[in-house]
Amino acid sequence: MPSKSEKPSQEAIVKGNAASFKPTYLVLDSINVDLLSITILVATGLAYLFHYIDAKLALGALALGILPLRLIFPRARPPRGTVLITGASSGVGAEFSYIFAERGHDLILVGRNQDQLDVVRENVQRRYQVRADTISIDLSVQGAARELYNQVNEKERSVSVLVNNAGLGAAGDPMEQDVELAERMVTLNCITPVQLARLFGDDMIKRGEGWMLHVTSVGAWIASPGQNIYHSSKHFLRAFSEALTLELRAYPGITNTNLMPGPAHTQFITRSHAEETFMMAASGAVEDPKRVAQVGYMALCNRKASVFSSWNAAGTTMLFRFLPRSVHLTLASLLNAPLRGVRRASEPLAEQRVRGEEL
Ligand SMILES: NC(=O)c1ccc[n+]([C@@H]2O[C@H](COP(=O)([O-])OP(=O)(O)OC[C@H]3O[C@@H](n4cnc5c(N)ncnc54)[C@H](OP(=O)(O)O)[C@@H]3O)[C@@H](O)[C@H]2O)c1
Known part of the structure; x- marks a missing residue:
């Protein structure tokens, strides 16, 4: 018999059969x-x-x-405790940092760019007086999740909220891209978030409380010539996140949300060389990353299993889901086609010092 101090979720782990310990x-x-x-x-x-x-x-x-x-239903339950955000040095991840900091959360900011991580840390400490640590790590290599988990433990921090946000796209022809690029993208976009959910999720379950948020994409519903590997990887992460939400019913107190942004005006555009694609340059659908993060935060508070970043993102997805496959694929390839100098997306914000001045 578990002792009284043990959470029911811990009992489930000890028994090794979480799903059967309680009708979910x-x-x-x-x-x-x-x-x-x-x-x-x-x-x-x-x-x-x-x-x-x-x-x-x-x-x-x-x-x-x-x-x-x-x-x-479901009843709102705003997160509390320390938040770990991957990809916190720019774009949507940086915006998540400001949102959580404003609500008094301590942060662990993760990315590779130490300079920009430091700027985000200074921004939140100056404006919101919360504790923020940074960890510079490449999450696209094998073993990165465990290495990050170990570094967090070395800092004696415990993570209550995990935001699996870091991601990378790659516009273009997969037959011309580096063979290793697919491996890095799949590790960053799929394997690392799954392993982080497993590692930090285990601690959340032992405490009987925790929140996870996975940033996937509208592209998680679209087979996309021209963004093939990226959107394929987001299909994986969305499916994982959706199923995880239901599986986590076995562990009371742990919730998971899948945030599906449409195209957003971040360095993702330049990093994935998509600045000349119709989608980014001319569709008129590009969203503000601050708004994307706000929608994700609200969905996490309201214990939503999945949320789109906007009505536009939801509408686009519905359209692609119900179109015949031939039309779906042709339309997707047109959206990802380069406009070859006709039009270019405006330069996204690269410097978080600028964002800090607005806070
Ligand atoms: N922008 C869009 O159009 C769009 C649309 C749908 C979904 N999304 C998703 O939204 C999430 C956030 O992207 P974003 O738009 O905010 O783009 P972003 O500004 O390029 O941010 C990506 C973040 O991921 C981090 N990152 C990239 N590669 C990494 C690596 N190997 N190791 C560790 N960290 C790494 C980057 O940090 P460092 O540079 O410091 O490494 C950066 O902080 C991603 O998952 C993306 O797939 C974006």
Whole structure:
């Protein structure tokens, strides 16, 4: 028998069979709320179609059945404790740092660019007086997740919130790209986040409390000639994150959110050499990274399993999901096609000192 001080989630680990320690299907989390909403919608629609109820009753049943459910559940639970953010030196990751710091969280900022990590640290310390440590590490190499985990432990920090944000794209023809590029991208975008979730997740489970956020992409739904490996890698991370949310039901107190941004105005554009693609240069859909991070933060507080960064991102995904495959692939290749000097995305912010002046 576990001692009284042990959390139920710890008991599950000790028993080695987390899924069986408690029935997990009856919780009103965002997956089940969606499931119930769809069930009510379909049942009401069928009842109306087969003339069991009239239109008024159908609308009443929908309003009474779905609205309270969606307004009340899942109950909000804002994160607390130290936040580790990968890719905190720029773009969406830097914006996450400012958002969490504003709410009083201590931070562990991770990336490779020590200079920019230091600037983000100075920005949050000056503006929000929180503790911030930096760890400079290349997360695209084998073993990086464990190395990062060890470095955090050496600093005697415990992570309550894990933001798996670091990522890299690569526009172009995969037949012309370095053979090693695919390995680095898959390690950074897939393997490292999975291993970080495993390592830090274990500690969260022992404490009975924790929050994870995975930054995937609208591209996680699109097979993209011209961004092939990147979008393929994001398919992997999205599937992992979605399934993980349900698996984590076995560990009360641990939640996971999948944030799917549309194109955002960050160094991702220049780093992945996508500044001349139609998507980045001319689609008009490029989003503000601050807004993307805010949406992710709110979704984490509200225990959402998945969230798009904007209605535009959600609409684009819906369109691609329901298009015939031939149209899907052709449209995706047009979006990722280079405009060859006709138009270029404006230069994204590269210097966090500028961002610090605005805080
Ligand atoms: N911008 C978009 O259009 C867009 C759209 C959908 C999804 N996303 C996703 O959003 C996330 C954040 O990207 P962003 O738009 O903010 O781009 P960004 O400004 O280029 O930021 C990427 C971050 O990842 C870090 N990083 C890159 N390679 C790394 C490595 N090998 N080891 C450790 N850290 C590394 C970078 O830090 P260092 O330079 O210090 O290493 C940087 O802080 C990514 O997962 C990206 O896939 C972006």
